[in-house]
């Protein structure tokens with residue numbers, strides 16, 4: 245009885261944040277993870293850049309290598325989600341078909357499109373990468389010299405140039421509540 249209560253109220257899912265570099269994926273994942281952890285939910289973060297330093301060390305930025313990286317992240321995310329974890333993935337994940345493939349295997353999923361116009365991202369240039377890419381010092385840079393395929397029907401669409409971080413978090417929490425995954429988590 246006790247176990248079944250936990251399973252029904254705490255079933256896992258994969259929340260997949262996709263978007264260009266600097267759009268706000270990592271910032272949102274960290275903030276959402278903190279809120280959910282403070283409310284007692286089991287949460288794990290999988291960041292594309294971090295995974296590239298471990299599980300995907302040595303992979304490059306060809307379509308094949310990018311897809312391999314995303315499939316590895318998807319595999320781990322889905323395993324965790326099956327065990328009740330809320331898995332927050334932040335990865336550029338530029339290819340629509342590959343995102344659809346890994347999310348199709350998730351027990352439950354939310355696809356979150358994190359977006360800001362390219363000129364805003366170039367102005368933010370959080371990691372200094374856009375300046376380098378525009379000077380031609382980084383090849384295959386998504387949005388500049390490599391493709392990005394935006395989701396056609398994301399579950400949540402966040403324009404981070406138009407919405408504040410707290411507003412974005414409200415949209416994410418509302419989406420989790422609609423799925424009956426999270427109940428009454430709020431922030432100031």
Ligand code: ADP
Pocket residue numbers: 263264265266267268269270271272334358368370403404405407408409410412
């Ligand atoms: P990504 O993980 O997509 O590469 P980051 O989260 O590292 O992007 O960087 C996003 C930058 O945009 C941060 O400097 C963050 O403070 C800023 N930002 C401004 N508005 C927002 C917002 N509404 N949501 C998330 N990030 C925002």
